[in-house]
Amino acid sequence: MRYNGDRRPETGDRKSVLAAVMILFSCFRTSASRLRFPFLLLLFSLFLSSCAKSTLDDPHQIVIWHQMRPDERVVLKQVLDKYMEANPGLKITALYKETEELRSGFQIAAIGGAGPDIVFGPSDDVGPFQVMQIILPLDMLFSKEYLSQFNPKALVYSHGHLYQIADRIGNHLMLLYNKALLPTPPKTMDQLIAFGEKFTRAPNYYGLVWNYTEPYFFIPFLTGYGGWVMDSLGNPTLDTPAMVSALKFMKALRDRYRIIPKSCDYETADALFKEGKAAMIINGPWSFGDYKKAGINFGVTRIPYITETGRWPAPMVSPLGYLVNASVPEWKIPEVIKLVKFLLSPEVQLEFTSHFDTIPTRIKLYDDPAVRDNPIVEQSEYQMEVGRPMPIIPELRAVWDAMRPSYQAVLGGTESSEQAAKQMQKSAIEKIKEMNE
Amino acid sequence: MRDSTANPVGTSNPSMSFWDSEKLSPNMFAYLLMIPAAVVMFGVVVYPFFYNVVLSFSNMSLRHFKDWHIIGCRQYAQVFSGKIFYTVFFKTIVWTFVNIFFHVTIGVSLALILNKRLFGKAAIRTLLILPWAIPQVIVALTWRSMFNYEYGAINLFIAHFLGMSPVEWLGKPLEAFSACIITNVWLGFPFMMTIALGGLQSIPQELYEAADIDGASAWQKFWSVTVPLLKPVMIPAITLGIIWTFNNVNIIWLVSNGGEPSDQTHILVSYVYKAAFNLYRYGYAAALSMVIFAILLTFSLVFLKRTRASEAVY
């Protein structure tokens, strides 16, 4: 595990600062009459040594901002090292950016016409970035033939143009169960509740845990009752009977059946599952590595279907892939595309799948034994079959922001499910209007 | 130390005459002392400030990200017409004053105690500044886990030692807000303590002795000697403490996980952050920032005038 992505550490800047520190220090120790020359010298030397332009204009450097987990970064680093070996003189800097920070940081950089060359992340950001015109349409840069080698779910279009090509699909929620506590997972919610009631002994053991404070984790329940966040035109559809029933069901799991903890954010759920105190957890593919490391023998399956409605809960499905900054200078685009193509190549995808059980996007890989015979990938695909693609429009952001307060108010007991559904809808419409003004 | 013969700044070198403090008028000397600081401040602050002034009159947003233009005062009208502004403003004031009150009282009391002759005070003094020294993110998250309903140390303490029923810290608006304040008080008092410790050194012992002769009680000595002489050092710290706390987005964000529950724990700046980067309303966020700026400016001017901080004590 090495995080240092650089090959040619540029120490000039550091040295000049060190020199400056020493000069300044000595300045302060001598009297003011001698202050002038070192001070000017310092300013001058610092200025000269540290002038640095945006990395976008540097032909020898490509910067990637990504949202990969620490264990994935190790593989990314190996892959990039290989590429740099094959392309001497090129330096690739891979920087991790947390979700919020990637969004805000990229916007700020884009206003100044700078930022990374490539962004890797889920498709959430394609909507807003496309509207802001800060990412590059990719249609012209890849041939039809090349694109036909990908699972269509991996090609993220917005307003008729291609903006993102994914190297993995999924990022969806599913049911993980601890095989030591629960040999066969439940198929229906009734079974799940029956098991949970037997297993739960608060405050130590719970049948089921998950981060239920976050509406993203609520989507499977909403869809299990036949609801969805917005219609095909992007208008929110939150004030529906499905929303009300789903909210009531969630509350019942906690307050009537008492099979989930009284309060449970991501860290609580994660700790309980890692400590073997929760039999099941609703979580996504990002958590597999951690649970393997914690020594939990876990299985993966679909979230059980809602007995009441006979529907399978449908988590949101989104691809993860590469975007290109619209400010990349024209002469540099071929170089950047070459790297993107390398990162999307079957070999690299296979590398990630073999380590992290991700679902690749190259069609030809689906017959590869490493993919075909992987039980986690198989179950993950089984869950994905019933999933629904995440809408690629900026309005989704407003919908999340509108859902969160009322959703939490229902759990806190300060709003009824009916009130919450109404309030969400109202607030979503308001927020979308504000956003689009 | 006051030996005049050991004066290295002689007037013997004529080429340095410009820098010779003797040949300057007092005012020139003063300007000279200030210029370096002024240049740095001016350069870094002026451009960003005016950039925001322009933005606040513009319609920069998701749909007008690169092609924004000036639209006048509409963003300001939006700020003031929203009901949310007033409730959040009220919360911000509560947040700021409760925090600063505890920072200063705890900080100054500890400084007073640590200024006495006590065994082991050097060690305790060092331990007490730890909250200032450790990176905020990790302790804020640690506090968050200490507020956990079932497993958190605080609820266990309440249940075991105080015999009260556990509090749902992070699930209810008022409790979550208190949790944020407790965390921030913990993080902030060492700073005030350090300032007060420094300030106490400037109080001559003779003043206390004189007060003793006059038969003053400890309480009287505190109000007539300590407070007035601590003031010049504490007032700037308090003024800035208020400004920083007013604009402190980190702790609220981390402890309440971005305003949970139900966006009830927001203060004005976290609204600015949300408006700008989550909902892409740059114009609106800039206008709201200008309003925050105006509030703080008005407050500081009144506060400084009241406390006469820019004037000398002697």
Added chain:
Amino acid sequence: MNSKFKIRNSKLRILNLVLYFLLIGFTLAVLYPIVNVLSISLRPADRLLSTSLKIIPEGATFDAYRTLFTQTPFLLWFWNSSLIAAAVTITGVALASTAGYAFSRFNFYGKKSAMVGLLVTQMFPPTMLLLPMYIMLLKLHLINSYFGIIIIYTSTALPFCVWQMKGYYDTIPFSLEESARIDGSTRWGAFRRIVLPLAAPALVITALFSFMTAWAEYVVAAQVLQDTSLFTLPLGLKQFEASMSTQWGLYAAGSLIVSIPAVALFLFLSRWLISGLTLGSVKG
């Protein structure tokens, strides 16, 4: 006389006992969360939260610390942060001690507005300053450079430092410099050899504050530094984070180590913060 002394003495003892209790209570309250951080750093499998209250977790391990030093560029980050913090501290002390003196001792045109002006710079919500600051640095070609960052940090720390130096100078009687001047000292000499040593506690606070400003800053650094070899400690620590998959062990271990230099600096400087050289001893 003797009995009176005794009563006073026993009263003092009780007072001291109460003070000790208070101090120890506070120290425990300060230590508990930090001990928790220590506990996270020893926990295997990266758990931020634990359902047990044990301080030494089950299966405690120093792996995080080993990994930190052998497999991550932690020392490089440490070095980078030290450089930046040292530069900011020294410029901060140099500029604030002089500017503060000017504000305290001279009455010149624009003094009040300049003082308020310094405060004004702190009032704008920093989140919105990030964007124009970035654009400014971009135009000056100072992205990916320490120079830009040092200037920004210094300007963040200066307003407080100047005000606080000015406040402290205000408590030093003017007569001290006057007598030095009568003895033939220059204006600068009087400042440097009489006033500055007396202001040692304030200089300590200025130094500490400037250091902390630079040492733990994250937001600006994240926007400006785009090269892993230039990373500072907060940026490095952030690399252990990931949405829903943070390496909490490394993060906690790193955070604890990050706080050591700050505490060490305080320890080193507290000699002058609580200096024996109080005004009383000089004034006599």
